Amino acid sequence: MAKVSNWQINRPMDYPYEESRPKRQFAAVFDINKCIACQTCTMACKHTWTSGRGQEYMFWNNVETKPYGFYPLAWDVKILSLLGVNKWAGQQYAGKTVFEAAEPGQTVKGYLPEDLDWAHPNLGEDEPAGTVEKGDYFTLPHKIWAFYLPRLCNHCTYPACLAACPRKAIYKRTEDGIVLVDQSRCRGYRECMRACPYKKVLYNAVTRVGEKCIGCYPLVEQGFQPQCVTTCIGKIRLNGWISPPDQADPEKPIDFLVHIKKIALPLYPQTGLEPNIYYVPPIHVPLNYLKQMFGPNVEHTVHLYKNLKDDEQLLGCFMLFGATNRWIEKFKVADGYAFGYDAKGAEIVRVPLKEPIYIRPFEDPERQAVRHNTP
Numbered sequence: 001m002a003k004v005s006n007w008q009i010n011r012p013m014d015y016p017y018e019e020s021r022p023k024r025q026f027a028a029v030f031d032i033n034k035c036i037a038c039q040t041c042t043m044a045c046k047h048t049w050t051s052g053r054g055q056e057y058m059f060w061n062n063v064e065t066k067p068y069g070f071y072p073l074a075w076d077v078k079i080l081s082l083l084g085v086n087k088w089a090g091q092q093y094a095g096k097t098v099f100e101a102a103e104p105g106q107t108v109k110g111y112l113p114e115d116l117d118w119a120h121p122n123l124g125e126d127e128p129a130g131t132v133e134k135g136d137y138f139t140l141p142h143k144i145w146a147f148y149l150p151r152l153c154n155h156c157t158y159p160a161c162l163a164a165c166p167r168k169a170i171y172k173r174t175e176d177g178i179v180l181v182d183q184s185r186c187r188g189y190r191e192c193m194r195a196c197p198y199k200k201v202l203y204n205a206v207t208r209v210g211e212k213c214i215g216c217y218p219l220v221e222q223g224f225q226p227q228c229v230t231t232c233i234g235k236i237r238l239n240g241w242i243s244p245p246d247q248a249d250p251e252k253p254i255d256f257l258v259h260i261k262k263i264a265l266p267l268y269p270q271t272g273l274e275p276n277i278y279y280v281p282p283i284h285v286p287l288n289y290l291k292q293m294f295g296p297n298v299e300h301t302v303h304l305y306k307n308l309k310d311d312e313q314l315l316g317c318f319m320l321f322g323a324t325n326r327w328i329e330k331f332k333v334a335d336g337y338a339f340g341y342d343a344k345g346a347e348i349v350r351v352p353l354k355e356p357i358y359i360r361p362f363e364d365p366e367r368q369a370v371r372h373n374t375p
């Protein structure tokens with residue numbers, strides 16, 4: 001095993017291959033506070049990529065209700081218990097990653113879900129934590145809670161699927177860091193499915209090969225964001241490139257959110273994969289649960305999010321979520337607007353920080369109308 005650097009756990013770690021970061025890394029930020037579990041992203045992905053034979057139960061993008069929703073069944077509970085005690089010593093992860101916890105002869109510690117585990121993607125949907133007693137609805141903060149977690153392949157910096165494949169059929173593209181399965185090399189051994197802690201490689205029983213999210217690379221190559229991002233009803237998603245922390249560029253929206261402001265966090269960073277989908281954690285959920293899921297910095301993110309109105313730059317960056325189908329390379333906030341720019345520096349989107357309010361008159365002589373619903 002080589003020693004590689006992992007900024008999310010703040011220490012070097014074991015990985016079967018030498019560190020080799022792509023020229024640019026595909027990444028996204030999801031603001032969980034705005035997700036309504038409408039599953040539009042799920043269906044947009046399904047219609048685009050997985051409507052064929054053998055893909056009936058396959059969702060490259062899914063949205064599960066936490067704490068009781070899972071796809072496949074109990075995936076994160078199982079991974080966390082396989083890892084043992086997930087301890088953080090301040091900012092540094094003191095437990096073992098899936099690579100470090102591997103048994104002799106294995107590359108990655110993992111498990112293979114049963115076929116039935118994939119069969120009920122909506123089990124647990126809208127089920128909150130705790131029991132509701134009389135009067136609970138009127139207390140703040142609520143004793144019961146739930147939130148929606150949209151998930152797809154994290155196009156990890158250290159993919160466990162790639163590390164475990166005995167056929168070397170999985171590769172990470174140098175131009176954008178998107179992780180793909182070469183289906184002509186794959187023999188369907190499912191070692192990638194066993195290894196991926198997020199369970200984001202799926203098996204097609206008809207073609208007998210592994211399949212996974214391809215980051216909508218045909219769109220990305222043309223300067224557009226993926227389908228799940230542009231169709232999102234809640235406008236919770238923003239794609240972009242992420243740099244390593246020491247090269248963070250405050251003009252790149254994802255660098256700004258993840259490295260500069262530190263308001264977006266990786267999902268289960270303790271796995272050691274350096275996943276590249278980042279989440280703005282929900283602000284109404286017990287911090288201990290969030291710490292287990294997103295690492296030690298959740299208190300800071302919750303505080304920032306609650307005070308978003310006081311930070312114009314941050315607010316402006318959030319206004320760009322769902323504002324365009326184009327890939328935003330850089331952004332700027334000025335004169336009450338958030339601007340997004342493409343790779344050539346041309347403006348592709350402009351959003352006001354405050355929507356202008358226009359009060360329509362009671363009597364409208366132009367249309368010969370009287371508006372009874374206008375005060």
Ligand code: SF4
Pocket residue numbers: 152153154155156158159160161162179195196197198199200201212273
């Ligand atoms: S999330 Fe899983 S499938 Fe995606 S790159 Fe990481 S290890 Fe591979």
Ligand code: SF4
Pocket residue numbers: 034035036037038039040041042063148150231232233234235236
């Ligand atoms: S489309 Fe957006 S709001 Fe709807 S479930 Fe997906 S991520 Fe959530």
